[in-house]
Amino acid sequence: MSDTVSNIEMSRRxxxxxxxxxxxxxLALGAVGGAAGYAxxxxxxxxxxxxxxxxxxxxxxxxxxxxxxxxxxSRGHLVAFDxxxxxxxxxxxxxxxxxxxxxxxxxxxxxxxxxxxDTGIALDAGPSSLTVTFGFGRxxxxxxxxxxxxPAQLDxxxxxxxxxxxxxxxxxxxxxxxxxxxxxVAFHALRALQKEAGAAARVRWQMNGFNxxxxxxxxxxxxxxxxxxxxxxxxxxxxxxDFDRRIFVPESGKPEWMAGGSYAVVRRIRMLLDDWExxxxxxxxxxxxxxxxxxxxxxxxxxxxxxxxxxxxxxxGLVIPLNAHARISAPEANGxxxxxxxxxSYHDGIGSDGVPDAGLLFICWQADPLRGFVPVQRKxxxxxxxxxxxxxxASGLFAVPGAPRSxxxxxQRLLES
Amino acid sequence: MSDTVSNIEMSRRxxxxxxxxxxxxxLALGAVGGAAGYAxxxxxxxxxxxxxxxxxxxxxxxxxxxxxxxxxxSRGHLVAFDxxxxxxxxxxxxxxxxxxxxxxxxxxxxxxxxxxxDTGIALDAGPSSLTVTFGFGRxxxxxxxxxxxxPAQLDxxxxxxxxxxxxxxxxxxxxxxxxxxxxxVAFHALRALQKEAGAAARVRWQMNGFNxxxxxxxxxxxxxxxxxxxxxxxxxxxxxxDFDRRIFVPESGKPEWMAGGSYAVVRRIRMLLDDWExxxxxxxxxxxxxxxxxxxxxxxxxxxxxxxxxxxxxxxGLVIPLNAHARISAPEANGxxxxxxxxxSYHDGIGSDGVPDAGLLFICWQADPLRGFVPVQRKxxxxxxxxxxxxxxASGLFAVPGAPRSxxxxxQRLLES
Numbered sequence: 001m002s003d004t005v006s007n008i009e010m011s012r013r014x015x016x017x018x019x020x021x022x023x024x025x026x027l028a029l030g031a032v033g034g035a036a037g038y039a040x041x042x043x044x045x046x047x048x049x050x051x052x053x054x055x056x057x058x059x060x061x062x063x064x065x066x067x068x069x070x071x072x073x074s075r076g077h078l079v080a081f082d083x084x085x086x087x088x089x090x091x092x093x094x095x096x097x098x099x100x101x102x103x104x105x106x107x108x109x110x111x112x113x114x115x116x117x118d119t120g121i122a123l124d125a126g127p128s129s130l131t132v133t134f135g136f137g138r139x140x141x142x143x144x145x146x147x148x149x150x151p152a153q154l155d156x157x158x159x160x161x162x163x164x165x166x167x168x169x170x171x172x173x174x175x176x177x178x179x180x181x182x183x184x185v186a187f188h189a190l191r192a193l194q195k196e197a198g199a200a201a202r203v204r205w206q207m208n209g210f211n212x213x214x215x216x217x218x219x220x221x222x223x224x225x226x227x228x229x230x231x232x233x234x235x236x237x238x239x240x241x242d243f244d245r246r247i248f249v250p251e252s253g254k255p256e257w258m259a260g261g262s263y264a265v266v267r268r269i270r271m272l273l274d275d276w277e278x279x280x281x282x283x284x285x286x287x288x289x290x291x292x293x294x295x296x297x298x299x300x301x302x303x304x305x306x307x308x309x310x311x312x313x314x315x316x317g318l319v320i321p322l323n324a325h326a327r328i329s330a331p332e333a334n335g336x337x338x339x340x341x342x343x344x345s346y347h348d349g350i351g352s353d354g355v356p357d358a359g360l361l362f363i364c365w366q367a368d369p370l371r372g373f374v375p376v377q378r379k380x381x382x383x384x385x386x387x388x389x390x391x392x393x394a395s396g397l398f399a400v401p402g403a404p405r406s407x408x409x410x411x412q413r414l415l416e417s
Numbered sequence: 418m419s420d421t422v423s424n425i426e427m428s429r430r431x432x433x434x435x436x437x438x439x440x441x442x443x444l445a446l447g448a449v450g451g452a453a454g455y456a457x458x459x460x461x462x463x464x465x466x467x468x469x470x471x472x473x474x475x476x477x478x479x480x481x482x483x484x485x486x487x488x489x490x491s492r493g494h495l496v497a498f499d500x501x502x503x504x505x506x507x508x509x510x511x512x513x514x515x516x517x518x519x520x521x522x523x524x525x526x527x528x529x530x531x532x533x534x535d536t537g538i539a540l541d542a543g544p545s546s547l548t549v550t551f552g553f554g555r556x557x558x559x560x561x562x563x564x565x566x567x568p569a570q571l572d573x574x575x576x577x578x579x580x581x582x583x584x585x586x587x588x589x590x591x592x593x594x595x596x597x598x599x600x601x602v603a604f605h606a607l608r609a610l611q612k613e614a615g616a617a618a619r620v621r622w623q624m625n626g627f628n629x630x631x632x633x634x635x636x637x638x639x640x641x642x643x644x645x646x647x648x649x650x651x652x653x654x655x656x657x658x659d660f661d662r663r664i665f666v667p668e669s670g671k672p673e674w675m676a677g678g679s680y681a682v683v684r685r686i687r688m689l690l691d692d693w694e695x696x697x698x699x700x701x702x703x704x705x706x707x708x709x710x711x712x713x714x715x716x717x718x719x720x721x722x723x724x725x726x727x728x729x730x731x732x733x734g735l736v737i738p739l740n741a742h743a744r745i746s747a748p749e750a751n752g753x754x755x756x757x758x759x760x761x762s763y764h765d766g767i768g769s770d771g772v773p774d775a776g777l778l779f780i781c782w783q784a785d786p787l788r789g790f791v792p793v794q795r796k797x798x799x800x801x802x803x804x805x806x807x808x809x810x811a812s813g814l815f816a817v818p819g820a821p822r823s824x825x826x827x828x829q830r831l832l833e834s
Contacts, residue, residue: 049632051468051631052632053630074600074630115694118645119694120644121641122641123645124635125633128633181633182491183762184627184641184643187764187775191694195694206766206767208765210492210601212599213471213599215467215469216470216542216543216545216601216602218543224538224540226538227536228535228536228540273608278532280533348625348765348766349623358604
């Protein structure tokens with residue numbers, strides 16, 4: 001991805017505790033990092049060598065915030081905060097300044113002195129593709145007296161019939177998404193940012209997620225979810241001609257402080273795994289409209305083959321049923337509505353109801369939720385065969401501004417407008 | 418580790434869906450697997466290549482069960498079951514036979530038809546160092562009419578003054594430890610084994626854990642816990658002359674069915690992170706007796722330098738305080754009591770008490786808990802400076818028999834005695 005630098009030299013420098021411009025100078029991106037990483041891996045025992053997993057550093061500055069087009073990471077934390085009673089615009093600006101400085105250090109794999117001293121949890125580890133992404137919820141604008149700057153895109157999402165939303169785990173004034181390819185690096189960032197909030201903001205809710213580990217599979221594009229289904233096949237790709245327009249607010253877009261930003265819809269989607277797993281494979285595949293083994297449409301081909309939505313079988317019926325999830329959610333069936341889905345799976349053990357508290361921390365990114373998540377979810381809500389096996393238990397909608405320019409903090413153009 | 422085979426050829430064969438003796442034939446262990454893995458990694462984008470992370474397969478058969486001396490894995494699940502009402506020795510034997518067959522397939526990275534069909538959650542992934550380890554709790558012997566075969570080592574652990582144990586999350590008739598370097602592979606195994614239990618056993622409790630990802634650091638032996646402390650420095654090593662004697666029941670040991678087995682003490686140790694992190698670094702180091710940065714004893718040297726317990730500072734006081742955790746838990750201070758600690762960190766978000774529900778799933782292995790965990794914990798309980806920052810919230814003690822011989826199932830020598 002464009003925001004990712006595989007930078008073994010920089011990481012080594014940090015690991016060795018030496019700092020200097022010379023260290024960062026002689027770098028060729030990508031190839032050199034990779035080669036050096038794998039050479040290092042052969043020097044010692046398995047599990048004791050810095051590979052690309054640890055050495056990869058994602059850049060904090062850029063056009064967009066990290067954690068949107070960044071490759072999916074194996075560990076994630078989502079945490080929402082509410083501004084503390086009495087905290088307003090000034091305290092929010094100060095918080096965003098502290099958080100931005102901390103995020104930049106954390107993503108470089110450096111210690112941060114949040115609350116006086118670094119916790120040490122990530123010591124020895126490389127940056128491990130850590131990303132920190134900040135968003136503002138609807139309430140943030142009321143609390144900071146910035147209602148005039150609030151984008152219409154933050155208007156509350158419509159209610160859907162299948163929603164079983166827990167308000168205490170939904171929304172929030174501020175949202176932080178943390179992702180990394182190491183659990184301790186991710187936890188270190190979570191603790192640091194939580195402490196950095198100080199008296200300005202209080203945790204409203206927090207969720208933990210995971211994805212496949214880099215290197216666990218040889219197949220690209222085959223992220224699976226906890227239903228065993230390949231997830232993300234129809235995702236727009238950064239190489240698509242209209243990718244930027246659909247996912248990001250343009251430089252000339254409104255409000256101005258959202259230039260280069262995106263809107264994140266976050267849904268905690270519980271999977272009713274006991275019910276799902278009792279369903280025979282052929283019925284599961286009809287619910288989805290794709291083969292479980294390789295994600296190919298039931299109309300034939302491979303994972304990336306376009307669905308033939310009109311194809312009929314020997315019995316004259318549609319091969320991809322009318323209520324199949326893939327048919328209903330297909331971009332071509334939704335006026336080209338596109339969102340970039342970048343989820344984490346979650347698994348919090350066994351719920352108080354005795355069945356797995358597991359599913360998907362669904363996160364999707366779009367320039368406008370009314371042309372992305374909302375129309376697709378409306379259609380799914382009416383007729384998706386998958387609905388019987390999932391339950392939306394929490395929801396959030398956040399405005400995620402573009403990346404700060406060097407020296408700026410995230411949201412500065414809003415808070416100092 | 419001796420039970421680990423880095424077997425890229427076998428994994429590829431499975432991934433490609435081709436099976437044949439020829440595939441497994443031309444293998445050299447270790448070096449070839451590593452080299453092939455890294456070559457493969459350079460073929461495509463980051464995150465889309467099978468590396469040692471996914472390709473490594475741990476053997477199910479051997480002298481000891483896997484998951485004891487296996488390198489620590491980045492994801493773990495602990496789950497305890499109670500035999501269902503009405504289930505006895507026959508049902509238990511049948512369950513162990515099913516579980517053993519499933520574990521062997523899972524560890525080879527193969528699908529399992531638990532409950533009729535594989536869930537598909539691990540499809541495309543390599544074995545990812547998956548291990549499944551089975552143990553028997555005290556209640557198992559009552560339920561199966563095998564009290565005469567119950568080892569004295571399963572006598573209840575003594576109560577410790579700092580215990581705040583939740584009985585519902587402690588002990589259990591059966592214990593399963595799952596570890597893997599991929600979250601979906603670990604979850605796949607958990608679901609499969611849970612379904613395989615069928616009507617014979619019910620989940621009593623379940624916990625999720627994690628450790629550093631392979632490749633996230635270049636330093637060996639520097640696992641850190643969520644206090645930021647290096648953990649495991651004083652662990653006995655398989656190369657130690659008395660390692661086997663201390664960790665495993667000898668072939669000639671009693672009861673006979675435990676030959677090659679080990680006893681696992683499992684403690685859910687909550688860390689009071691808010692309190693700990695408020696403590697200045699120098700005070701944290703005095704609590705532990707080691708430097709946080711590199712784990713070196715406060716008496717000097719490096720992580721592996723022997724502690725100088727008598728060394729005094731300029732003020733005449735002991736450099737490593739009398740109540741320092743490292744001093745009290747040192748093997749030399751405990752008559753050579755030795756246990757192999759192989760924990761996972763855990764983090765279940767924010768507890769109902771408003772502070773992090775996070776800490777250590779402490780798991781230690783020994784030939785006899787009365788010569789391993791118990792004497793050390795007794796001493797810690799009396800005077801460990803760390804006690805103020807931790808709380809034991811759950812406890813389990815399990816007899817983990819040796820690995821089954823080919824064709825046998827785990828515990829067969831007990832259940833068919």
